[in-house]
Amino acid sequence: MLAAATAILLAIGLYQSAMAPDDYQQGATVKIMFIHVPNAWLSMFVWSVMSVAALGTLVWRHPLADVAAKAAAPIGAAFTFLALVTGSLWGRPMWGTYWEWDARLTSVLILFLMYLGLMALWRAVEDPSRAARAAAVLTLVGAINIPIIKFSVDWWNTLHQPASVLRMGGSTLDKAFLWPLLVMAIAFSLLFITLHLAAMRNEILRRRVRSLQMMQASRVSFTSEAGAGPKEIGAA
Amino acid sequence: MSALAALIRRDIRIALRVGGGALIGVLFFLTVTVLMPFAVGPDLALLSRLGPAILWLGALLASLLTLDRLFTADHEDGSLDLIVMSRTPLELACAAKALAHWIAAGLPLIVATPVLGLLLNLDGTATLAVAATLLAGTPALTFTGMIGAALAVTLHRGGLLLAVLVLPLSIPVLIFGVAASQAAISGPLPFGTPFSILCALSLASLVIGPFAAAASLRHGLD
Amino acid sequence: MRLSGRNLKCVRGGREVFSGLDVSAAAGEALAVTGPNGAGKTSLLRVLAGLLVPAEGTVALEGGDAELSLPEQAHYLGHRDALKPALSVMENLSFWREFLGGKTEDAGRCLAAVGLDHAEHLPAAYLSAGQRRRLSIARLLSVRRPVWLLDEPTSALDTAGQALFVALMRDHLASGGLIVAATHLPLGIEARDLRMGGAA
Numbered sequence: 001m002l003a004a005a006t007a008i009l010l011a012i013g014l015y016q017s018a019m020a021p022d023d024y025q026q027g028a029t030v031k032i033m034f035i036h037v038p039n040a041w042l043s044m045f046v047w048s049v050m051s052v053a054a055l056g057t058l059v060w061r062h063p064l065a066d067v068a069a070k071a072a073a074p075i076g077a078a079f080t081f082l083a084l085v086t087g088s089l090w091g092r093p094m095w096g097t098y099w100e101w102d103a104r105l106t107s108v109l110i111l112f113l114m115y116l117g118l119m120a121l122w123r124a125v126e127d128p129s130r131a132a133r134a135a136a137v138l139t140l141v142g143a144i145n146i147p148i149i150k151f152s153v154d155w156w157n158t159l160h161q162p163a164s165v166l167r168m169g170g171s172t173l174d175k176a177f178l179w180p181l182l183v184m185a186i187a188f189s190l191l192f193i194t195l196h197l198a199a200m201r202n203e204i205l206r207r208r209v210r211s212l213q214m215m216q217a218s219r220v221s222f223t224s225e226a227g228a229g230p231k232e233i234g235a236a
Numbered sequence: 237m238s239a240l241a242a243l244i245r246r247d248i249r250i251a252l253r254v255g256g257g258a259l260i261g262v263l264f265f266l267t268v269t270v271l272m273p274f275a276v277g278p279d280l281a282l283l284s285r286l287g288p289a290i291l292w293l294g295a296l297l298a299s300l301l302t303l304d305r306l307f308t309a310d311h312e313d314g315s316l317d318l319i320v321m322s323r324t325p326l327e328l329a330c331a332a333k334a335l336a337h338w339i340a341a342g343l344p345l346i347v348a349t350p351v352l353g354l355l356l357n358l359d360g361t362a363t364l365a366v367a368a369t370l371l372a373g374t375p376a377l378t379f380t381g382m383i384g385a386a387l388a389v390t391l392h393r394g395g396l397l398l399a400v401l402v403l404p405l406s407i408p409v410l411i412f413g414v415a416a417s418q419a420a421i422s423g424p425l426p427f428g429t430p431f432s433i434l435c436a437l438s439l440a441s442l443v444i445g446p447f448a449a450a451a452s453l454r455h456g457l458d
Numbered sequence: 459m460r461l462s463g464r465n466l467k468c469v470r471g472g473r474e475v476f477s478g479l480d481v482s483a484a485a486g487e488a489l490a491v492t493g494p495n496g497a498g499k500t501s502l503l504r505v506l507a508g509l510l511v512p513a514e515g516t517v518a519l520e521g522g523d524a525e526l527s528l529p530e531q532a533h534y535l536g537h538r539d540a541l542k543p544a545l546s547v548m549e550n551l552s553f554w555r556e557f558l559g560g561k562t563e564d565a566g567r568c569l570a571a572v573g574l575d576h577a578e579h580l581p582a583a584y585l586s587a588g589q590r591r592r593l594s595i596a597r598l599l600s601v602r603r604p605v606w607l608l609d610e611p612t613s614a615l616d617t618a619g620q621a622l623f624v625a626l627m628r629d630h631l632a633s634g635g636l637i638v639a640a641t642h643l644p645l646g647i648e649a650r651d652l653r654m655g656g657a658a
Contacts, residue, residue, distance in 0.1 A: 239556060239558075242553055242557045246542070246545070246553045249544075249549070253544035253545070314540040317509055317538075318554070318557075321507055322530070322559075323530045323558070323559060457510070
């Protein structure tokens with residue numbers, strides 16, 4: 001159901017984006033915006049979802065919060081990655097380079113690194129509930145830190161390059177661009193919810209498999225000693 | 237040699253499983269490289285001039301820091317005792333472990349190089365040159381770093397001490413690696429000269445590293 | 459075949475652990491090394507396994523394979539289990555089976571013999587201490603080696619596990635192997651006693 005709604009909205013959004021007129025300055029490349037902006041928006045939204053989940057982990061110690069946080073991290077990283085890639089594809093014709101150490105780009109890159117670090121943390125710890133607490137602390141620290149990084153990067157960058165090339169807000173957005181953008185934003189949000197729910201279901205199943213395996217391991221084997229052949233021990 | 241193949245397979249498998257360190261090295265490489273522009277400033281012309289040096293330093297640190305656990309993990313769980321006792325010569329076993337480490341942790345660094353080259357505004361030739369020199373030079377880093385990893389078992393210490401011991405050993409590799417990359421980008425030296433020396437360093441370390449590591453391990457067990 | 463150590467002296471960290479020690483065990487015979495903590499039981503086993511170099515004296519295996527050294531013909535079962543938690547039970551065992559080489563047995567059968575065949579595909583991280591010990595014992599079965607050097611082999615094993623291990627040791631002795639075991643518990647098999655550290 002949710003998946004269907006996502007697909008329909010995405011189709012509408014893509015159609016509208018394709019139909020949107022070319023920008024008088026940027027030409028057809030402006031259409032990258034319809035993918036780029038929702039992704040960039042979601043890259044930050046997912047971190048806020050994870051921060052709420054992290055609060056759930058630390059304050060209420062709810063296992064579902066762990067699952068939600070863990071499932072969101074790779075999706076958030078994917079959105080951030082897409083935002084970076086579409087951004088650099090957009091930047092190539094606009095600025096003549098794939099990458100510019102511009103304040104906004106740089107802070108998104110740092111966000112991406114923090115997502116990757118978080119995923120590495122989840123992978124590094126075998127016990128999920130211990131990993132959840134460590135990841136929750138890191139997520140919350142990140143939630144405080146990201147705005148700080150953003151400001152400091154702004155400041156860092158303006159020292160060297162007073163006139164930033166990015167001027168998204170500068171050009172007044174015409175209705176012809178605004179509508180497809182909004183539709184795409186909603187479609188991508190729905191996409192996130194769909195993926196997130198699926199990933200959470202996956203994670204819950206994975207944990208159930210894990211606990212079943214541990215139960216199976218702890219079962220005492222009654223195989224007789226001295227080289228008896230392999231015996232079937234129940235069907236787990 | 238099925239014993240060595242088994243050892244390589246096992247080490248790669250562990251590196252890729254949960255808790256393994258293979259991909260952390262790449263992440264570290266990425267982070268160190270991203271840190272550099274904050275230190276030197278976002279000037280793209282400057283970054284592309286420093287690019288090869290930044291990438292080399294990042295790869296050097298990433299491959300050395302992940303080496304820390306090469307032998308200590310096996311020492312702690314008792315596997316090292318059995319490896320020392322086995323019919324496989326310890327030198328070959330050490331070489332196999334280093335090779336597995338290079339495949340699991342060194343190769344991903346080289347794969348990540350083009351992306352990082354993009355961030356540092358390196359053009360195609362420059363990126364290719366850095367990737368080629370890393371491909372030729374990182375085995376030398378792994379195989380000399382292995383000596384330090386073996387000493388870490390003897391000394392019951394790892395971390396920074398290991399870095400202090402090993403970093404000076406990797407200076408020649410760094411010199412010729414960056415020199416070859418620079419030669420490919422701007423000249424005036426031909427690329428071939430420093431690159432051949434780099435390959436020679438790798439080959440020499442392929443021989444010296446395992447012997448030194450094995451000697452240190454034999455005396456270090458108790 | 460006869461394992462013999464003559465006039466062994468071991469110094470660790472500047473302290474003399476034992477000296478003038480003679481050890482010998484013949485094929486089909488078990489030697490139980492007993493003594494209080496710190497008497498040097500583990501050091502003796504590690505000297506026999508070639509992991510420690512004795513300050514004086516020599517160790518030899520007479521009548522074994524002339525081309526191989528004593529450590530290469532021995533299994534060492536130490537305090538630590540030499541298992542990787544990230545690998546499955548089967549992967550752990552097959553690795554040692556392939557790496558140690560020589561005459562090998564089917565890995566699945568060895569797991570069954572120690573009662574771990576139900577856990578074959580599970581990560582070793584899920585095993586209890588006793589099960590980890592059983593998996594190490596499966597290593598001794600999977601590769602045929604005439605000399606078993608065992609350091610507190612039955613610690614962490616439950617009663618059933620101990621009974622199982624006693625049967626496996628009997629089989630090993632009956633097939634012409636020899637065992638040197640450091641232990642403070644009765645081994646459960648007929649063994650000559652080597653008392654260490656009584657005088658010191």
